[in-house]
Structures are given as C-alpha cells and as structure tokens.
Amino acid sequence: MIRDPLAVLPAWRQHLHRHPELSNEERETAAFVCARLSELGIPFTPGVGGHGVVATLNRGGNRSVGLRADMDALPIMEATGLPYASATPGVMHACGHDGHTTSLLGAAMLLRDDPSWSGTVHFVFQPAEEGPGKGTQAGALSMLADGLLHRFPMERIFACHNWPGLEAGTVAVHSGPVMAQGGRVRITIDGHAGHAAMPHLTRDAVLAAGHVLVALQSVVARNVDPLDASVVSICMIEAGQAPNQIPARVTLQGTLRALRPDVFEAAAARIVAITQHIGAALDVRAEAEVTRSVAATVNHAAEAELAAAAAAAAGLPVRRDLAPTMAGEDFGWMLRERPGAYLWIGNGPAQDGAFLHNPGYDFNDAILPAAATCLAAIARRALAEG
Ligand SMILES: [Zn+2]
Ligand SMILES: [Zn+2]
Structure with missing residues (x-):
C-alpha cells in the first residue's frame, strides 16, 4: 500500500x-x-x-x-x-x-x-x-x-x-x-460647540458631516467611469456627548476601493476636495485623509x-x-x-x-x-x- x-x-x-x-x-x-x-x-x-x-x-x-x-x-x-x-x-x-x-x-x-x-x-x-x-x-x-x-x-x-x-x-x-486597491478614509470636521437650542452661536459639525456623507456618494456615481469598479463606504461616525449640545467635532471613517490605481487616486482626490469645500460652505473646518492600505x-x-x-x-x-x-x-x-x-x-x-x-x-x-x-x-x- x-x-x-x-x-x-x-x-x-x-x-x-x-x-x-x-x-x-x-x-x-x-x-x-x-x-x-x-x-x-x-x-x-x-x-x-x-x-x-x-x-x-x-x-x-x-x-x-x-x-x-x-x-x-x-x-x-x-x-x-x-x-x-x-x-x-x-x-x-x-x-x-x-x-x-x-x-x-x-x-x-x-x-x-x-x-x-x-x-x-x-x-x-x-x-x-x-x-x-x-x-x-x-x-x-x-x-x-x-x-x-x-x-x-x-x-x-x-x-x-x-x-x-x-x-x-x-x-x-x-x-x-x-482584488481591489484599498484605502482607509478618515474625515475630521471641526466646528464650534454650543447649546442645541442656540445653533446660531455654534458652527455645527454634525450638520456638515451629514452633507459630507451624502455628497461622497457622488464620487462613484458622478466622478468614476461607470465601467470602472470602485466603492466608497463610510462605516463609522463618532460625535457628541449630550443630546442638547451641538458638538465641536465629528469624525467619519470608511473605506475606498478601486480595481485600478488611477481610479483610486482620482476618487481619493474627489473625497478630499468635496469634504474641504462642503466644510467651507458650512463654516466648519473639514479635512479628509485617504491612506493606501493595499495595492x-x-x-x-x-x-x-x-x-x-x-x-x-x-x-x-x-x-x-x-x-x-x-x-x-x-x-x-x-x-x-x-x-x-x-x-x-x-x-x-x-x-x-x-x-x-x-x-x-x-x-x-x-x-x-x-x-x-x-x-x-x-x-x-x-x-x-x-
Ligand atoms: Zn481575510
Ligand atoms: Zn484571506
């Protein structure tokens, strides 16, 4: 045998x-x-x-x-x-x-x-x-x-x-x-904290985070060729200490994936620009960082x-x-x-x-x-x- x-x-x-x-x-x-x-x-x-x-x-x-x-x-x-x-x-x-x-x-x-x-x-x-x-x-x-x-x-x-x-x-x-190129997206939005009932005395990072979150969906939908695969997912949002306080800071984290390096870089650039400009429009400081984790x-x-x-x-x-x-x-x-x-x-x-x-x-x-x-x-x- x-x-x-x-x-x-x-x-x-x-x-x-x-x-x-x-x-x-x-x-x-x-x-x-x-x-x-x-x-x-x-x-x-x-x-x-x-x-x-x-x-x-x-x-x-x-x-x-x-x-x-x-x-x-x-x-x-x-x-x-x-x-x-x-x-x-x-x-x-x-x-x-x-x-x-x-x-x-x-x-x-x-x-x-x-x-x-x-x-x-x-x-x-x-x-x-x-x-x-x-x-x-x-x-x-x-x-x-x-x-x-x-x-x-x-x-x-x-x-x-x-x-x-x-x-x-x-x-x-x-x-x-x-398999895709992957990267971590980390967004920090800094406003000015204050009373929930006096929003005019604050600069609301939470509201800006909502706009950023929605606007980022336009990256894949409007900046990437529909025949090229890519995905942007925001998976973590952290903010706030009390339901009656508008907090000063919101962080959002997620992932960017693409099958081609040029698509990844173009999408990463849009994430950074959209975040920054929405921040400017809403009078908060918003910055996105995209790290490259795998090729x-x-x-x-x-x-x-x-x-x-x-x-x-x-x-x-x-x-x-x-x-x-x-x-x-x-x-x-x-x-x-x-x-x-x-x-x-x-x-x-x-x-x-x-x-x-x-x-x-x-x-x-x-x-x-x-x-x-x-x-x-x-x-x-x-x-x-x-
Ligand atoms: Zn695994
Ligand atoms: Zn594995």
Missing part, C-alpha cells in the same frame, strides 16, 4: 485552526511551520519581515519561483462549534489562512519528493495579511522591506486563496485584476495563463470567467515587484451563508490536496517554461 504523504495535512490545518494568532503576532504559527519544515528536511530562514518564514528547495540552475501563503487570523469570536475551534477567545482563522499555510507545506512536501524538476523554489510563509494589527505595516510590505526578493531571488511569484461559493477544488484564474491585486497575463494551464494539467477544473472582488489582498504589493498570479481555489458552498470573515467560516480540509497539488504544479511549470 502506498502511503499518501498529504494525509497528514488535515491534522496540521486543524492544529493551526485551534491556535490562531493575530496579524504580526504569528509566533507559534511560524514555529509550527519551522518544526514541520525541519521534519521534512527543507532548509528555511525564519524572522523575515517579522514572523515570516522562507523555505527553499534549491536544485541548481538559474530558474526560480516563489509560492506564498499567509498565516494570520482575525479578531473574531469563533462560532463554528467545531471540535478544533479556536482555543483563543476572540481570535479566529475566519479567512482560511490556516488552510493556506498547510497547503504550502503540502506543496513543499510534493516538490521535495519529486525528482523531475530543477531550479529553485522559495516557499514564502507571510505574516499579517489582514493588516498591520499591533505592528507597523502589513506582512507583504514587511517581507519586501526585509529584502525578500533580494535575499531569495525569484523570477515569478504565485499565491492562492480559498474561495467559498466556488465548487470545492475548482481553481479560478483571473486575467488582470483579481490592487492584478494578475500578469503570461503568469495567469501559466497558472491556469498548470492547474488544468494537474487535473483540476479551471474557471476563467469569475468577476474580481472589491475586497483587498496584500499580495498585490508582491505582484507590483514580480510577475505572477493570484488564484482562488473553491472551498465549496458557504455553509449556513458563512463567507470569509464570518464567525461560522471554516476552511474545507477536503481541498488541501488540490491546493497543494496546484501550487506544486505551478512551480514546476514556471521553472520549466521560459
């Missing part, structure tokens, strides 16, 4: 699921990855860009490729009721990064045991995809700043995200944009074709017709530095409507072999093709 080397993956995945760690706090997760790599006899470098780990299989030649997985969890209270549910209250692998980490270990295992290829494969275990957490920046930027691409030279880089609602084990490859994840054409061909040749069903999503992904930063592609792999139907970042979400262990096989197949093809 031939033992399936990937049979161990569900136990690894469930261990990681039970022990989730927040962005930039992935100490034990990285230690787990290093322990498994040691057992596999695969050399690795820990501490790359924080808790990042880079493992390397070097078989000579001048070709090289990177495969990347993220390792962090989210500040969400798990509600799956699973036997391997999070043992850390308020922290949960609700985005399936436990599955990504495990899939990449599986791919390393498959490539280690396959003598048919030559070149260098770097396995990039990245921290802090979901944001900086208590750290200073997201993990892709930290690893790049720590010399990822110079210390571990790679011609191309690929990554894969589990996708609920897509048939289990089906691989989706986009040509061009996959758009845009597949390179040749690498998207390569990934789709590799997945199909590995026997996996491939879809090329899925629309991008306006969610963000920090792998976009890596695709700005090296050609590559970002794939989705179907997690199967969303159980009870639990999509990514839902407290009921769980990575589907049944797709681990497909995900590992897919990543390994892409690496082989990337090293073989010119």
Whole structure:
C-alpha cells in the first residue's frame, strides 16, 4: 500500500485552526511551520519581515519561483462549534489562512519528493495579511522591506486563496485584476460647540458631516467611469456627548476601493476636495485623509495563463470567467515587484451563508490536496517554461 504523504495535512490545518494568532503576532504559527519544515528536511530562514518564514528547495540552475501563503487570523469570536475551534477567545482563522499555510507545506512536501524538476523554489510563509494589527505595516510590505526578493531571488511569484461559493477544488484564474486597491478614509470636521437650542452661536459639525456623507456618494456615481469598479463606504461616525449640545467635532471613517490605481487616486482626490469645500460652505473646518492600505491585486497575463494551464494539467477544473472582488489582498504589493498570479481555489458552498470573515467560516480540509497539488504544479511549470 502506498502511503499518501498529504494525509497528514488535515491534522496540521486543524492544529493551526485551534491556535490562531493575530496579524504580526504569528509566533507559534511560524514555529509550527519551522518544526514541520525541519521534519521534512527543507532548509528555511525564519524572522523575515517579522514572523515570516522562507523555505527553499534549491536544485541548481538559474530558474526560480516563489509560492506564498499567509498565516494570520482575525479578531473574531469563533462560532463554528467545531471540535478544533479556536482555543483563543476572540481570535479566529475566519479567512482560511490556516488552510493556506498547510497547503504550502503540502506543496513543499510534493516538490521535495519529486525528482523531475530543477531550479529553485522559495516557499514564502507571510505574516499579517489582514493588516498591520499591533505592528507597523502589513506582512507583504514587511517581507519586501526585509529584502525578500533580494535575499531569495525569484523570477515569478504565485499565491492562492480559498474561495467559498466556488465548487470545492475548482481553481479560478483571473486575467488582470483579481482584488481591489484599498484605502482607509478618515474625515475630521471641526466646528464650534454650543447649546442645541442656540445653533446660531455654534458652527455645527454634525450638520456638515451629514452633507459630507451624502455628497461622497457622488464620487462613484458622478466622478468614476461607470465601467470602472470602485466603492466608497463610510462605516463609522463618532460625535457628541449630550443630546442638547451641538458638538465641536465629528469624525467619519470608511473605506475606498478601486480595481485600478488611477481610479483610486482620482476618487481619493474627489473625497478630499468635496469634504474641504462642503466644510467651507458650512463654516466648519473639514479635512479628509485617504491612506493606501493595499495595492490592487492584478494578475500578469503570461503568469495567469501559466497558472491556469498548470492547474488544468494537474487535473483540476479551471474557471476563467469569475468577476474580481472589491475586497483587498496584500499580495498585490508582491505582484507590483514580480510577475505572477493570484488564484482562488473553491472551498465549496458557504455553509449556513458563512463567507470569509464570518464567525461560522471554516476552511474545507477536503481541498488541501488540490491546493497543494496546484501550487506544486505551478512551480514546476514556471521553472520549466521560459
Ligand atoms: Zn481575510
Ligand atoms: Zn484571506
């Protein structure tokens, strides 16, 4: 009987699921990855860009490729009721990064045991995809700043995200944009506080905030080409201490997303201008700041074709017709530095409507072999093709 080397993956995945760690706090997760790599006899470098780990299989030649997985969890209270549910209250692998980490270990295992290829494969275990957490920046930027691409030279880089609602084990490859550029919008409106019954002695920041909120809806509706995707959502409003006081300050926070950098920048400029001018019109000081948190994840054409061909040749069903999503992904930063592609792999139907970042979400262990096989197949093809 031939033992399936990937049979161990569900136990690894469930261990990681039970022990989730927040962005930039992935100490034990990285230690787990290093322990498994040691057992596999695969050399690795820990501490790359924080808790990042880079493992390397070097078989000579001048070709090289990177495969990347993220390792962090989210500040969400798990509600799956699973036997391997999070043992850390308020922290949960609700985005399936436990599955990504495990899939990449599986791919390393498959490539280690396959003598048919030559070149260098770097396995990039990245921290802090979901944001900086208590750290200073997201993990892709930290690893790049720590010399990822110079210390571990790679011609191309690929990554894969589990996708609920897509048939289990089906691989989706986009040509061009996959996920959006994202930024945080923070608006501060300063007026003059006073009695609710004497508004003429105040400069009302709350009323101005209402106008700003409504006017910002015109950015997507009137400043962006209807054929270009973008979204402006204001999600937090903070103001006031008493129902009979007009407060001095209102803050609004939200998000701006766009699939193209020029659309993002144009929308950001309109948000700043509209806020400022409505403030001026209503005699308050209103300022908007738009920070850039993730670059758009845009597949390179040749690498998207390569990934789709590799997945199909590995026997996996491939879809090329899925629309991008306006969610963000920090792998976009890596695709700005090296050609590559970002794939989705179907997690199967969303159980009870639990999509990514839902407290009921769980990575589907049944797709681990497909995900590992897919990543390994892409690496082989990337090293073989010119
Ligand atoms: Zn996520
Ligand atoms: Zn994710």
